[in-house]
Amino acid sequence: MKNYDKLIFELSRPGRKGYQLRRNEFGFDALDNIPAELRRKDSPELPEVSEGDVVRHYTNLSNKNFGVDTGFYPLGSCTMKYNPKINEELASMPEFAGLHPLQPVETAQGALEMYYNLQQALANIAGLAEFTLNPYAGAHGELTGLMVMRQYHISRGDTKRTKVIIPDTAHGTNPASAMVAGLEVVEVKSKPNGSIDVEDLKPLLDDTVAGIMMTNPNTTGMFEAEILEIAKLVHEAGGLLYYDGANLNPLLGKVRPGDMGFDIMHINLHKTFSTPHGGGGPGSGPVGVAAHLTDLLPNPRVRKMEDGTFTIDTDDRSLGNVSTFLGNFGVMMKAYAYILSLGCDNLKNVGPMATLNANYIKESLKDLYKLPIEGACKHEFVFDGLADKSTGVTTLNVAKRLLDFGFHAPTIYFPLLFHEAMMIEPTETESLETIDEFIDVMRKVAVEAAESPEILKAAPVTTEISHPDETGAAKNPILSYRSLKQQQS
């Protein structure tokens, strides 16, 4: 199967079909009534293939992929935990999958109850007052949360607060979301240990600051121990605190963002609450807020009535709508199933076990890889490349070599604080044996780097492809089969 390299278009034969529809029983064809000037002239060239062709083609494609079910995925900041199979089944139950988003609320009480209860569960886990589940992804949650922040100041007539403070270690989405929300980014420096420099923060806190956006633990995996001081300073200056929930996993069972003084946060259900990443989505990015901000959450809202039934309504004080309907409902079902599966007794072990795994790997490798920040990390940590810099072997080389050993690469060259950053996050669902195997391979790679660096520079050699020409791809973009054919002819 390794050599399968066809595109679905290349299987196409004129007249072949992969569908059969019911007969037209109406005795006429309404398309005949559509005026010619409204119809298309050029036919779209879609594949003409049989059902069997389709199944075999995409099964072959799936074999060219690596997923959490294939192997260990120590991808920092991505929280690649096991995706329970039962949750996939539950989300596709026809009783939920067949619901139209606008069907009468009386006929969707089960769905609304699930949505409402998940809101409540997340609020409890986060230590905040209320959640909306409408945002579709982490970055969409960030944007929605920052809209809440701006709306809060605007609703108080405080329109000059247009700046948001973001640490230089922040995820790239943070400043980008701020830009989309119409906020100006002010960067606050980190200290050599990666945490926010409070002295650098103080002079930035004037009356034009809408708030601060940070994650804790930060992207170096270290807990911001001065968080209470930071919260006090920002609040005293009239700003709000936004918590980027990308790093929430280590806090489960240990710390609630609301208790640290955060006013607004998003949660990546596809990270902390185990819903599959789907090769890049769909995710879900619920946004939670403290009590004084609940009116501002986006429309539509799901509410519980006094008689115990559930309804969908809108609030005039809301910042507006950020989604067509109620968000990625199917993803929410999986997250709720996960929360119920773990329950109060197991959910509290998630953070500690993820943290234990990260520290175990860090301590097992820090003699061979450069550890820039000492001390207990949380769910992830950063190496600044190999300890021995004399070999010329880079973080990229190490990452690619790991692929040969059947592991996904860590997140590399992020955070920007360290030149050769290699960010490793094992989650709580990995066993000791898997982690030990990863440690062994990382040690082997470090030895290879010293003894035969050329192996690393050639890596990967066992994968489907090796060293794709990315520069050529960007210089001469071929983004469709049609343009590929044109290039070839």
Next chain:
Amino acid sequence: MSNRYIPHTPADIKHMLDRIGASSVDELYADVPEEVIFRGEYALPEGLSESELREFFNNLGARNRSLKIFGGQGSYDHYSPSVIRHLLGRSEFYTAYTPYQPEISQGTLQYIFEYQSMISELTGLEATNASMYDGATAAAEAAFMMVASARKRNAVIISATVPQRIHDVVRTYCKFHGVELREVGEKEGVTDLDALREMIKAGDVAGVILPQPNKYGIIENLEGVAEVIHAEKALLTLYCDPSTLAVLRSPAEWGADIACGDGQSLGMPMQFGGPYLGFMSTTKAQLRKMPGRVVGATTDAHGKRCYVLTLQAREQHIRREKATSNICSNQSLMALYATIYLALMGESGLREVNALSATGARYLYDRLIESGKFTDPFKKPFLKEFTLATDMDIDAVNKKLADNGIMGGVKTGENLISFAVTEQRTKEDIDNLVTLMLKED
């Protein structure tokens, strides 16, 4: 301690703590201020077994009612071939992350390339991104893209006939981003093109968003509109339903610079509103202003054809606050959904879906008009969705229908009701709907 998803035994934990040199897991949190350590219990029941979990969701599901759907307004009950669910269930697809390591992600990268190719075929525009969250956010991103492309112009015109829910999201995004959104009104159920011709001359208009079909289900005749917009150096975005593009004049044929919309109509489950898929295509000229991920074809060191994420210099993880958008994830698995659907249906299947849906819709339309209780305020061409005026109490009628297992039309105005009919509705279903609606209580 050990749970079916959390494998460590007490012996494992002890071994690991010994290696770390810590006496307890709590010690790893010693840097966390005591005041913020959570000492309570989560307000949740204890963990459920798999069978209890299934029972729980069965009970919840029993409180939903499966209805025969005659509503649309952004979510359509098209048929989803069984094959799609099976292929999407391959965990090599759904448990993968974003394809940042192309060597072990050729499956994802290739289906995205195929997806881009198919959407570009439908829209007629050369470049399609790897997908966005939904149609509404794609339209909002299109508004920003037009502004970014125009540089100093900061106004976007949106038609009053763009579906309400899409309009609402575009308005929210524009309000915060600082884009001035102006609405061009409607005349006889379609965009008031005379008004648009005036508004476009303001000098600060970066682009225009028009729908196809529009919120009433009407296919608007946009002959000559792109030329008027382009003459003022502004861009045209068409918000369209991809399913209809097998039949309707394509965005490229209308002269659009950007096409976007929601992919749900490509057989995706309605799923109470999501996950769906936002799509966006554009011309080669605007490619580098387009938000979102893009996959390109290239070759590897051995000359083998392969696929990579490309043009990443536009994206947030490289450009941070200078990026074209903050979008990070896409709806990759839903893009695979659309790809497999389009592969199965092909051009002829998609055309047949439109024919059956539009014919069912026309049949329902004729029966309702014949009844004398409904009138068509617009009398314009439509496909699967149409809007009628009525003096009937729409809420009461819809309640009666729901009691009989039917979702009726969506109330879209004081006396306006919008119906959608897909290829799944039989003549008998429609006759039954009409009989129930007209029955005196």
